[in-house]
Amino acid sequence: MENDKKKVFNKVKHDLEVYRELLLILNNILKWEQNFFPGIIGGVLTLLFIILWWLDFSTLTLIALITIFVTVLDYGYPLISKFIFKAENWSGSQEKLYEQVIQDIVDVRLSICSAICSFFSSRSERSTFYLITVTAGSIALAWIGSTFNNLFLVYLTVLILAMYPGLKAKGIIKLVLNHINAVIGPYLKKIRPEKSAPAEKTD
Template sequence: MTAEQEKRVKELKRELECWREEVLALNSVLAWEKHWYPWLLIGISTTLFTFLWYLDMSVLSTVAVACLVVTAVDYLGPIARTSICARDSWSGAKERQLEDVCRALARTEHQVLSCWKSRQSIKAAWPHLYVVVEVIGLACLAYIGYTVNNMFLSYLLVTTALMLPGLKHSGFLCKLSSDVKTTFSSSIKMKKN
């Protein structure tokens, strides 16, 4: 990691100091450290979206309720943790786990920023190609949004986002990308012959 990324890791550790136990528990669930965690994530997502579908709230009401829940958790979380967890339960192993989580977050943040910079450089180098690709991509997204229920699309997006860390941690994404690359390269070789 670069010095800038190490600095970001230290900043993240400082920012997450109040929530370190919760961060480790959330990381454990998102990384699928137990075989039933993926099903738990899907169940939570399905229950949440079924509840939202049943209530049929407006967007403003949904945002307000979500902000209320976040505020309540932000206020009550540390209070509940001090009464449940012992102060001396934090160990060196947990500190290393927290640092690993912060490193992963810093890496992900760096990857997102580098993708954005790549997009900007493509925009500067090939503006016409950029516009064509953006227009086609956004038109496809608009068509999908028009034909498929918004609640279902949101459900798929949130569930996929919840599953991605576990898929990456288990190595499934690397295997899938290598299989796609192999298939793509072999199909190109077959076309050349």
């Protein structure tokens, strides 16, 4: 398992090496290295989705534009970065931070793959649980999709995903989870069935 994880780490590190400077900048922003970064993230995403709402693109057009943007970025950035970032300016501390960013990416990737595999393995191991989960989740998604604007839902999803690294890095998520656990923990203990004490032996 460790060898496989190391192989994935080395591959991802090699594949993203051309974007290493950009990744460090994004890492600083997403993890809120400056106090004003959350405002920048929220403001940029809000402005972007307001523009998309105003232009009112069809789904197919939006997918095509995103594909064009990603393709141009993937082709053009390596050429431009050579003039902006000099290889000789890359320091050991930056390399260490880059490896930490890659490790975070690998951990997220493996966690997602593990969650997907566990979910689908429950189809054969716990078929009733799988059926109830998929059915309830699909009904909930159908209701949410029919109640709220789809672009607004995408906006909320992207905003939450963009804010998550900063919330985690600042310990806010852990603080909220601890508070929730402190509130509902006593109630959960009360509803859990207590194990019956073993009967005492009589002579």
